[in-house]
Amino acid sequence: MLTRRTLLKVVAGGAGAAAATSVAGTAHARGNHGMPEKALGLLYDGTLCIGCRACISACKSANDMPAEHTALAIGDYWDAPLDISGKTLNVIKCWKSGTGTHKDQVENGFAFTKVSCMHCADPSCVSACPVSAMTKDPTTGIVKYNIEPCIGCRYCVAACPFGVPRFTFDQAFPKISKCQLCQHRFGEGKYAACAEVCPTGATLYGPVADLKAEVARRRSLAPGTRTTFPRGRVGGTDSYTGTVGKYVDHVYGEREIGGTQVMHLSGVPFALLDKPRLPDVAPASVSESIQHAIYYGLLAPFGFLAALSLLAWRSIRRETPPGGEP
């Protein structure tokens, strides 16, 4: 006969097993998601960037983002944002050391870097969003934001290790803002505005597979030699001849949290450029593995519920004599 003691043991055992599996080896059971075959992305090569900020301005107009006012040491400027925000999807930042005279040099040097959505293969924001407002396009891999379901909980803002989704805290009817690779312009045969206007091809748009080949080509060339750089999009007609940079031995975005569709090359270590050091394992895969271990098919919660219902029913029945108050 099924006694209370056995039932309790089963319940405790089940709960314990669920807890143990979530903690032990299964923590990365689902593994990182890969990116789609035809994933689209960007390659940003800091050694080619001249800091002209044409990409910032082009991004603003292509995405209908509001102009903003920035108080700088040299005076007040319009549209010279220092960081991405609810009003700005893309910025170029400048890092400087010492006298700041030599480009892409650690001592007395300076270097440029780009901040915009990395379009992760396994995005934390998509995993976090409770209402599917953040999604990853199954074909292009673009991480998209749909305002319609969004409840403004900002779990995506908190989850992104690159600090990308931003929130319009200054508005009574706020929203999330992030780069969506100008997917709304694809229909017109256009592509990411930042890459389109980049005069040096420092920001290059294209299929991730082609961008990766371009990364490999650049890294295989001897620094200082002359080569042809594509401009705008990889595989397009526009190109120019320039000098191969002296790259650090790290392609940012190649492995970070399982890889991203935006990759960065740099002449100085990425830590100096405030790029976070991240593990190869996607936090989304760890989080989802724990959730799935506990809630697989909702078997554990329903089993738990059935057992507890039975016990509670027996307790209450025993307690309540016919017609009596419990």
Added chain:
Amino acid sequence: MTGPAPVGGRIWNRFTIALAALIGLAIVVLGARFYYGLGAVTNLNDGYPWGLWIAFDVVVGSALGAGGFTVAFMTYILNRGEYHRIIRPALVAALFGYVQATLAVIIDVGRYWDVWHVIVPRYAQVNSVLFEVAVCIMSYTIVLFIEFTPVVLEKLGWTGAKRRLEKVLFFFIAIGVVLPTMHQSSLGTVLVVFGPQVDPIYQTNLLPILFLVSCIGMGLATVVVEGTVSALALARPFERELLGKLMRIGQILAATFLVARFVDLGIRGALPLLFTARAPAVMFWIETALFLTPVLLLGTAASRRDPQRLFVSALTMALGGIVYRLSAYLVAYDTGTGWTYFPSMGEIVVTIGLVAAEILAFIVVIKLLPVLPPARGAEHG
């Protein structure tokens, strides 16, 4: 033995008027929050998109209400009738804790008019830990109302309806235990997706278990604190035996929490981080001291009958859980250089207002409805 009875007496006195004033102040701030947006009254920013309202009102507030499901579990699942006397106050505390958490969510989400989207099937994102938390908290708040309904029916004298409801109450009691174990553990899992943004002292796959264990302790501690305060404020008997038994469980939970934490830190090789001069390490030691207090204070059977020891143990236990949650959600969270957060005056005023509303609602309910056990005269001097 007679059943619970309303405390009676006047509702408005100096204390309750002060509570109402605090609520009024919060409403003024909330007016500004809804008219001008979150940025106008909070210090929230893109580096700290979650602040006091989420970390305290939602995460801590709901955990302090965990006494409801814990006492229900002991009374009805383990069938310990002795806890029957405290089930109603525990349920009321849980109900208001969860109503407070729900209100805080609505205040905090930017697009509050669309907050119901979490229950729209085509929007549901089942991989999201927050989805599970949101649906679960919402369902449990409704379950708490159902569990509380017999009290209201009893007051109204609708015995027929009460008896019918009590026939199916076993199911709501069961689901009222399952749901909080789910979302209270998930409130820990929420942080897992933040990955390296949460300090390694706090970021662990054990988060769901640590949050679950500590919330049960916090819930029991709240029942003990509330029982002590009611005994003092309303000159009612101090339930020495019962509260002592609750704190015995609390003590075991505190010890379990501490052991699990140190073993986990040891396995992950994170123990050396505890001896660094950083805020998360400092917070860790504060929590450890707080959780250690009930373990040390309640060593003997006699000490577990001492009202002062019980009260201090309950306070430190609850405080340990509070500090642990605030640390994990705010202090240990670091999304990169340049971001800082400390709650604004407006955020603090709203949080105080919500807590005041919870206390005021509790006072009104125990005065009007049969919640507290009746005074038992000389039994416990």
